[in-house]
Amino acid sequence: MNAQIPPVAPTVQPVMRTTCPYCGVGCGVLASPDGAGGASIAGDPDHPANFGRLCSKGSALGETLGLETRLLHPMARGRDGRMARADWDTAIGSIAQAFGKTIETHGPDAVAIYLSGQLLTEDYYAANKLAKGFLGTANVDTNSRLCMASSVAGHRRAFGSDTVPGVYADLDEADLVVLIGSNAAWCHPILFRRLEAARAMRGTKLVVIDPRRTATGDEADLFLPVNPGKDTVLFAGLLAWLADHDALDHAYIDAHTTGLADTLAGARAMAPDIAAVARETGVSAADLVQFYTLFATHERAVTCYSQGVNQSAQGTDKVNAIINVHLATGRIGRPGMGPFSLTGQPNAMGGREVGGLANQLAAHMNFTPVEIDRVRRFWQAPRLAEREGLKAVAMFEAIAAGRIKALWIMGTNPAVSLPRAGAMREALESLDFLVVSENVASNDTLSCRPHLVLPALAWGEKDGTVTNSERRISRQRAFLPPPGEARPDWWAIAQVGRRLGFDEAFAWRSAADVFREHAALSAFENDGSRDFDLSGLAMLDDAAFNIMAPVQWPVRSAGDSADKRFFADGHFFTPDHRARFVTPKPARLARETSTDFPFILNTGRIRDQWHTMTRTGLSPRLGAHLPVPFVEIHPSDATKLGIEHGGLVSLRSAHGSAVVEARLSVGQKRGALFAPIHWSDATSSNARINDLVARITDPVSGQPESKATPVAAMALPVRYRGFVLSRRPVTELPATWWAKVALEGGAGYLTATDLGPEEWKRHTAKILLTSDYAEYVDAPGGVYRAAAFDEAGALTGAVFLSPSGAPASWDGLKALLAARTLSSVGRRNLLSGRGEGQITPRGPLVCACFAVSAPQIEQALASESGADVARLGQLLRAGTNCGSCVPELKKLIRQRAMLDMATITPPA
Structure with missing residues (x-):
């Protein structure tokens, strides 16, 4: 029997309604094919998940279409x-x-x-x-x-089925939203914008619980920096506190649940008092009481959780600890209330x-x-x-x-x-x-x-x-x-x-x-x-x-298009139709730190990349925000280890190693690190972070522990830093470390090496794939530059090397890769390190949706004193689409305000 290949159906609609292929928000997309294999992309204003908004990744989908990287035949x-x-x-x-x-x-x-x-x-x-x-x-x-396997397991233990009780509209109607283990401002930005709108309209309170202070934590009314693995203690403490303060819904409990007595006893054993919870979780007693009071006094409460809860050796227990407090207060399945799992994939x-x-x-x-x-x-x-x-x-x-x-x-x-x-x-x-x-x-x-x-x-x-x-x-x-x-x-x-x-x-x-x-x-x-x-x-x-x-769903009859919640009526899918309270086991890390591995490594996603970057890695816009693999470390830890911001760090666990750049962050707990998961052998020399992660899994869900791996960190000094620009893929780089970034017109490779100018000079022809290039060599100064041009004078590739203490910036040069021509003056300036006259340094990208850089924002703030986020949106469009850059905009505004204050305040 021959395999019958189905016929290819021609596209007959100029605009097609489809769905974004990234996170679990499920945004509607309008795609307008251009007839040449590409398409322009916009949000679908009629889709109930996003009402026309798209995040930076969704907005850049048009840049990821094309056949250059595709597999086309068996x-x-x-x-x-x-x-x-x-x-x-x-x-x-x-x-x-x-x-x-x-x-x-x-x-x-x-x-x-x-x-x-x-x-x-x-x-x-x-x-x-x-x-x-x-x-x-x-x-x-x-x-x-x-x-999300831990969420599935938690649902099945509590509800008898893998049922998500609520709907997105609950974020609009809640008076309190708790985000735990979720950097929604970056990972689910369209939902976060919806939440921000609700906060502006109805004063919704936002509590964020996370070991690291993320962009989401920066926006919270209350931020709780919980110790890794101690989420169950925090929520066990909440359950006991609610019981002690007469905040349980006994009518709902008696009619629709079973097992509270045992679970409450287990919660009291795990969290006997506020002081014990504070010791275990690392959250101050005052902040715990504030959170517990907010939960008790705001009936319309939604608890959204994501990978920080699920990706754990205790993930299912964490999920059930969250569900327990909603069952105990009857806050499930009604408008503006319930536990809500934010799934990661489309x-x-x-x-x-x-x-x-x-x-x-x-x-x-x-x-x-x-x-x-x-x-x-x-x-x-x-x-x-x-x-x-x-x-x-x-x-x-x-x-x-x-x-x-x-x-x-x-x-x-x-x-x-x-x-x-x-x-x-x-x-x-x-x-x-x-x-x-x-x-x-x-x-x-x-x-x-x-x-x-x-x-x-x-x-x-x-x-x-x-x-x-x-x-x-x-x-x-x-x-x-x-x-x-x-x-x-x-x-x-x-x-x-x-x-x-x-x-x-x-x-x-x-x-x-x-x-x-x-x-x-x-x-x-x-x-x-x-x-x-x-x-x-x-x-x-x-x-x-x-x-x-x-x-x-459920859609039990033709034409049924209404939104549905589950469990408000107290009917569950267990044999007796009652929900189950589940008693979490004592909370502890699957592997503790040691002298050899003194840090806890947390892994996750960043704003503008997706999974292993086979799609998002094709977009120059998305690559401009955080272009290289990195590890976040608290400044005090970095100082002790001699690690500088932007310097290379070697990470090592009992299972593997990686080399990444350091990003110093006061939002990181001392003794804890964070590294993103996106880089692979295709995009960096040695940055597969999951090489370090152990095969330790939750005993119920089978989900691996990705948030708490003991690791060692060490500064990795190198003599030279540099970059390569190329219109064609580069197969030879004499570098200790490199990271690939998509650029307009080709690709860039940020490099680090101990090999000096003379050694790099010997490799230039193979890097640039030509023997016809111009070069500048300053061997004593540790500087090497080479550039190749086509017959029209346009740049086809460049190699730049300089001492690591004074690395060359490619901000003023990388745009030349897409330029069709380059004047003789521009070519000379390029080798001198100045670039073409009309090309100005852009600096790090802040708003990926509209390609707005930090220098542009700083210039706008300098020219218009007192400008806020809304005004920046009017001036530059930054922050007006998905909003995931809003926390960074606010940070730049605060920095400018401090600068202005220092300027007008005379010294004491």
Whole structure:
């Protein structure tokens, strides 16, 4: 049977409504194709998640379209170890043969599939059905295990189901919002802007709980700098305090919950009094009382939590500690109140709906005998898996141990994102059969010698659905044709299923077919007994699917488009329909610091980058804010270690190492560090932060501890700093350390090295890919500059090196890479370090949405005394879109006010 490639449907709409591929907010996007493979991007004013706003990443989506980095054809590894182009029919046959042979020889548990929250729901559903229903393995997990599995586990323990109770509108209606483990101002900026609007209109109080003072903490009415891992103590203390101050809703507790007495006793043991909570959490007693009083006196209270809670060896307990206080006060499921999980990926929720996690079946069903039988009958599955599979970290441990022999990875980069990422690479290379579905031609995982690589569709080409953090299903529509031979992931999975002999089960012709089946399974033998129900969408025809508006589940009847909350009526999805209070275990770090590893490393995201940067790393705008991998360290710790701001730091744990730049920050706790997760071997020489993170997981959720790794930090002095500008990829850099940044017209490489001018001079021809270049050498002064130009006189590449104590800045030069011509004076000035006359230094970017730099803002503040954020928005547009730069704008305003005050105040 030949794999039938679906026809390419032409784009007929000049403007397409689709959904952003980044975080779990699920913003609506208007894409206007330009007919040349690109598109202009705007927010969809009619989408209820964002009402037209987009964050910096969403605004820059148009810069990430293009085929330069794309995988366009199936590629297979030959006997000589080299990858060569293959046809789809051969590729599908190879997967079917490898999976079939592995199952025959080693059993179904020797096969696994590793998925991604970047996949559409239809892709997720197809993979889950193939593996659990027809291959007989539940070893199907997802990178969403790394970001929200603890929330799933906490929901299921408390509610009996993985149900998010609230909606985004609760942020509009709350009188108190608590953000814990969430830098929402940077990671969920559209929701944070919504919260800021509510604060302005109704005076909503904001409490932020975080070990580090982030941009979100800067905006809080009350900031609580909790010690790492002590969130459960803080919320246990809150539960006990509420009980002691007669602030519990006993009517709701008695009617709709069970287990309070034991949980309250456990809370009192963990947090016997305010003084004990203060000692454990590192939060002052006065601030604790203020927070507890705010929670007690503001009935409309929402607690939003994200990775700082979930990514922990105690993540599920942290989630339940939060849920406990909402159940105890009856503040759940009503307007303006409830616990709210902010998911990290665009379709983490959709993956949960279809059983993308190894411990779930599709349609929010579990591995119980009744539900196993129900799914088996619906799918008519010949060998449905009957027990939970291996969660992500355990799955890769089984690969390393040789128990899993064949693996299919889709849409994720585990060689960067998993704990002990370096060891994961070795595990992947040991597989008997590895197939990777990807839309990029190279990343760290593709360097692990897969046997087969399949070209997947990218955002703009995909067609299907995603579900955001508030349970809202939106269409992600194609506005670009599939390039080369790239095809939908659901289609590739279906072809493998058919090649294995299951034609009828995988006879889908479109994403709409898959969605209808998914909706029908949610409705099968449901009658309101399960939370997830799409009965009203199961009969959509293709035309209705194509125009489907964003809708929040459950959708139990056709045309039901209302927003829904859960649990206000006290009906839960446990056997007795009562919610469960859950007693957290005593809070402690999975690994404590030591003499060898005296710091606690916290990892996370930054404002303008996403995951491993295969998409955002293509945008010059997004790369300009924080261009290099870094570690935040408190100034006092830095001083003790001889670390300077901007200097290189070597980080080391028991599991790996990395080299990054230092950023001194008083918002960082003493003894604690923060480093972002985004850089990989493709974008830096040695900055894969997850190499350092241990494979320690939450015992319930299986989610790894990414927020508290003991590490050592050491200054790494280098003699020279510099940069390379190039229109073409650079393959040779004689540098100790480098980081790649997208620039208009090419790329830049920031470098550090102990090799001096004479050594660099010998490499220049290979760096610039030409022997025709001009250069300037000052060997005694440690300065080297070289530049190459095309026939029109435009810059094609440059190499700059100077002593590390006086590093050259590329702010005035990097714009020349995109310039079509450069005068002879400009060329001479470039080598002198002055650049072209009309090019002025831009300085660090502050507003990525409108490319507004710090010097521009400082100039505006100097010219208009007393300007505030609103006035800067009028002058420069900064802060008027996603608002994630507003904290930095406020900081610059404060600095200018202090400067003005110092100028007008005479010395004492």
